[in-house]
Structure formats: structure tokens, C-alpha cells
Amino acid sequence: xxxxxxxxxxxxxxxxxxxxxxxxxxxxxxxxxxxxxxxxxxxxxxxxxxxxxxxxxxxxxxxxxxxxxxxxxxxxxxxxxxxxxxxxxxxxxxxxxxxxxxxxxxxxxxxxxxxxxxxxxxxxxxxxxxxxxxxxxxxxxxxxxxxxxxxxxxxxxxxxxxxxxxxxxxxxxxxxx
Numbered sequence: 001x002x003x004x005x006x007x008x009x010x011x012x013x014x015x016x017x018x019x020x021x022x023x024x025x026x027x028x029x030x031x032x033x034x035x036x037x038x039x040x041x042x043x044x045x046x047x048x049x050x051x052x053x054x055x056x057x058x059x060x061x062x063x064x065x066x067x068x069x070x071x072x073x074x075x076x077x078x079x080x081x082x083x084x085x086x087x088x089x090x091x092x093x094x095x096x097x098x099x100x101x102x103x104x105x106x107x108x109x110x111x112x113x114x115x116x117x118x119x120x121x122x123x124x125x126x127x128x129x130x131x132x133x134x135x136x137x138x139x140x141x142x143x144x145x146x147x148x149x150x151x152x153x154x155x156x157x158x159x160x161x162x163x164x165x166x167x168x169x170x171x172x173x174x175x176x177x
Contacts, residue, residue, distance in 0.1 A: 020133035049143040049160055056155045059108075063153065064130055067104040071176070073129065074108045074137060077117040079145040081164040086125035088170050092177075093128055096146045101177040103150075107132040108140065150176055 009044050015060060050056055062077040073089065075082040107129040109118050115132060121127070140149070143162055159176070161169055 009105065037043050048141070049147065049162055050149070050157045051139045052157055052159060056140050056149075056151065056157060056158050058135065058155075059149070060152055060155045062104065062106055062108060062133035062135055063151070063155070064104045068153050069158070069176075070100065070104045070106055070151055070153075071173070072106050072108050072139070072140070072151060073148075074110075074142040074147040075117045075118060076147055077114050077121060082146045083121060085146055085164055086121065086127055088165065089122075089127045089129075090125055092173065095174050096177045099177050103177050104130045106130055108135050108137075108142070109133070110135075110137050110142075150174060 009060075011114075059072060062072070071092075093105060095101075096105065107118065107122070109115055109132060112134040115134060119132060122132070146164065148161040149157055151157055161173060165173065
């Protein structure tokens with residue numbers, strides 16, 4: 001084989017190896033970006049959330065009197081996933097009202113100062129929870145927002161959903177009504 005014939009083959013091999021390396025680098029970068037955006041690392045000291053069956057005494061003061069089941073929706077004004085979930089919360093309330101379900105829905109916010117701003121977000125989205133109550137999120141083990149807990153009248157956790165819900169999770173929440 002002459003040197004003239006070997007040169008294009010070497011260049012072709014070098015280009016192929018370079019292209020494969022660039023593609024692999026892009027795949028790795030995409031995986032890291034997707035993981036960090038959709039599954040952010042939990043900050044140190046952040047609670048893991050309650051277990052099903054666990055009793056949350058701190059949630060009892062925000063539960064509506066006479067309700068046997070309450071869906072507690074932990075939201076925060078600065079949470080973009082909460083704001084993105086407002087159409088689901090509206091459909092949740094519409095479905096609950098349409099069915100005449102006894103399940104109450106309470107919005108839990110992290111501080112009294114957040115109530116006005118969160119009320120504005122909810123009003124703009126047409127969402128009307130049964131109540132919007134401030135509560136210390138660490139006391140009810142909120143691992144992040146949004147978080148939904150189905151609790152009984154004693155504060156016992158029946159079900160937990162954390163983060164922006166998938167379509168299947170939304171169907172699961174609607175099924176409890």
C-alpha cells in the first residue's frame with residue numbers, strides 16, 4: 001500500500017474516532033443534565049418524607065373538621081413545578097366537586113407570608129382548595145414541593161406523591177376522590 005493510499009485511510013479513522021468520542025461526550029452530558037434537572041440531588045438535612053402508615057401529628061391542625069380523608073398539597077410560591085401543576089390542581093378540584101367526594105383538599109404553604117402570593121397564583125389558575133394553611137414543612141416531613149399526602153382524620157399517611165406528577169400519578173390521585 002502506498003503512502004498516498006494510507007493517508008486518507010488514517011484521516012478517515014481519525015475522523016471516525018473523533019466523531020464517536022464527540023457523540024459519547026454528548027450522550028454523557030445529556031444524561032447528567034437530565035438527571036440533575038429532573039432528579040435533583042436532595043440537599044443535606046432535607047427530610048425524606050413520611051412513610052405510608054406514619055402518623056403526622058403536626059398536620060392535624062390544618063385538617064378540616066369532620067373530614068375523614070384529606071389531601072394535603074404542599075406548595076410554595078417560588079416552586080415552578082407547583083405553578084406548572086396548577087392545571088392539574090384545578091382539574092382535581094373540578095373532579096372532586098363533580099363527584100361530590102367527601103375528600104377535602106388543603107393547600108399547605110411553608111410560611112404565613114407566602115399565603116397572599118400563593119393565593120394569587122391559585123386564583124389566576126382557577127384553583128380553589130378547601131383551605132390554604134401555613135405549616136412548617138419540616139414538621140410534616142415535606143421533602144420538596146410539590147408534595148401530596150392523603151391523610152386520615154388522625155393525621156395517618158395513606159399515600160404520598162412527591163414532585164410534579166406524571167399522567168399516571170395524576171390518574172392515581174383522581175382515583176382517590
